[in-house]
Amino acid sequence: xxxxxxxxxxTDSAESARDAAAAAFSRIGAIERALSDYRPDSxxxxxxxxxxxxxxxxSPELFTAIQAGAAITEASRGEFDITIGPATHLWREARRxxxxxxxxxxxxxxxxxxxxxxxxxxxxxxxxxxxDGMVLDFGGIGKGMAAQAAVDLLRDRGxxxxxxxxxxxxxxxxxxxxxxxxxxxxxxxxxxxSLVLTNAAVSTSGDGEQAITxxxxxxxxILDPATxxxxxxxxxxxxxxxxxxLADGLSTAAWLMGPADAPHLITAFPGCAAVCAEGPANTRxxxxxxxxxxxxxRLGWTADHP
Numbered sequence: 001x002x003x004x005x006x007x008x009x010x011t012d013s014a015e016s017a018r019d020a021a022a023a024a025f026s027r028i029g030a031i032e033r034a035l036s037d038y039r040p041d042s043x044x045x046x047x048x049x050x051x052x053x054x055x056x057x058x059s060p061e062l063f064t065a066i067q068a069g070a071a072i073t074e075a076s077r078g079e080f081d082i083t084i085g086p087a088t089h090l091w092r093e094a095r096r097x098x099x100x101x102x103x104x105x106x107x108x109x110x111x112x113x114x115x116x117x118x119x120x121x122x123x124x125x126x127x128x129x130x131x132d133g134m135v136l137d138f139g140g141i142g143k144g145m146a147a148q149a150a151v152d153l154l155r156d157r158g159x160x161x162x163x164x165x166x167x168x169x170x171x172x173x174x175x176x177x178x179x180x181x182x183x184x185x186x187x188x189x190x191x192x193x194s195l196v197l198t199n200a201a202v203s204t205s206g207d208g209e210q211a212i213t214x215x216x217x218x219x220x221x222i223l224d225p226a227t228x229x230x231x232x233x234x235x236x237x238x239x240x241x242x243x244x245x246l247a248d249g250l251s252t253a254a255w256l257m258g259p260a261d262a263p264h265l266i267t268a269f270p271g272c273a274a275v276c277a278e279g280p281a282n283t284r285x286x287x288x289x290x291x292x293x294x295x296x297x298r299l300g301w302t303a304d305h306p
Contacts, residue, residue, distance in 0.1 A: 003143060003167040009154055010161040010177055020159050024150040028166070031146040034061040035138040037085055044136045047127055048085075055126035063125050065138050065145055065245070066118070072141075072249040073115045075268040078225060079261075080253035085135025086112045087228035091212075091219065100214045106228045113225055140222070144203050144248025147171040151244070168204040171244040172197055186238055186275065195240060195299060203247035205255040206236035222255055233258065235278035236285075240295055242271040250274070259288035267292040 007024050011017045036042040043062050050056050058066075069082035086109035090101040101109075117130040138145075143166040150164040151171040160174040163182050172182040181196040187204050195202060205222065212219050220230030237255045241247035250272060254262040259276040266274050273295040277285035291297055 004165075006163075006165040007150065007154075008163040008176075009159045011159060020154055020157055023157070024153055024164065027150050027153045028146045028164075031061055031142065031149055034059055035065055035136075035142045035145075037088070037135055037137050037139075044138065048129065048134050048136060050129065052129055052132055055121065055124065055128045058120075058125060058127050060125070061145075061149075062127070063120065063122075065141060066120055066127060066136075067122075068145070068245045068249060069138070069141055070115055070118075070120075072246075072253050072265075076253040076257060076265050078115075079256040080140060080249060081113060081115055081225040082136050082138055082141065083113050083115055083118055083134060084223050084225050084228075085137035086110075086133060087223050087225075088137045088139070089135060090228070091221070091223065091230065094214060094219075095212050098214060100217075100219075101228075110228050113228065140205070140252035141245050141249040143167060143169040144171070144201060144244035144246070146244075148201060148244030169201070169244060169248050170203075171201040171247075172199065174198055187236055193301070197240070197299075199242075201241050201244040201247040202238060203241075203244070203251040204236060204238045205251040222252060224256060231256065233278065235259075235276060237262070237274055237276045239266070239272060239274045241269065246272065254290075259286075259290070263290050263292060266290045271295060 007021045009017060009020060034043045037044060043059055047056050072080045090105055090109055094100050112131045112133050117134060119128045147164040147166045147169050148171045151162055151173055154162040155173050161176055162173040164171050170184055175181045175198045181198045184195045184197055184202050186193055218232055223230055235255060237251050239247045239251040241250060253265055254274050257265060262274060266272050270293055274290040276288040279285040
């Protein structure tokens with residue numbers, strides 16, 4: 001997936017550890033081959049090349065990603081949308097050339113963005129596109145899904161004590177030997193805290209490293225489906241969830257919604273919590289803890305201090 005990957009597991013056999021890790025890495029690769037919009041041969045890219053209105057049979061991996069993305073789109077009132085791909089490709093080119101997309105280009109991309117243009121049939125496991133030129137972008141959900149899929153595979157093989165990290169997306173199984181859980185540090189500047197977790201996932205979204213400035217305007221790599229442009233907001237959001245695809249998608253959606261609107265999003269998903277830090281660079285951030293299900297409270301966080 002073009003990001004650093006780390007797998008940690010506990011076993012008495014070095015050979016079984018190597019075999020299990022190799023299988024987990026292979027599982028991550030399978031998710032990439034299903035979801036990547038960078039690869040013209042990915043299943044997602046092939047789906048988008050089919051004729052409009054024609055149902056296409058899709059893999060369990062692609063179906064799961066679409067279904068999870070659709071649930072977050074609905075709960076976020078469209079702030080998160082896996083059909084954002086036409087705008088993503090415009091800004092990917094802008095990053096390469098230093099030239100911003102024109103208003104006409106953004107308008108054309110916007111006409112092909114919207115979950116209403118994508119229908120799935122769960123019984124037949126098919127997907128149908130309603131517009132030409134659609135591009136599915138799983139960048140806001142794919143790494144978390146891949147990390148979780150790798151953990152699921154390891155646990156199915158008997159390696160219950162495991163961790164899989166793909167950049168800012170981490171999924172864990174049972175606690176390491178002799179410890180209460182896996183210690184996950186929050187990003188610098190978010191809060192001076194760590195999470196000690198078992199059988200959970202964490203994802204962090206922010207644009208501190210990937211934002212670009214074109215014509216004096218700072219553009220986040222996280223795009224607003226309503227405009228096809230990046231937001232100027234300076235924030236970082238970390239989400240704790242029962243599964244990786246949920247943590248990843250919710251952190252992106254909560255970043256777009258901001259701390260004022262994100263609570264209703266997190267409330268819609270049991271077992272989830274979020275920590276949002278925002279403010280200008282080189283200043284102490286304003287930290288908002290969103291914990292409607294008392295997940296963080298059970299981990300020892302107080303109500304008034306993150």
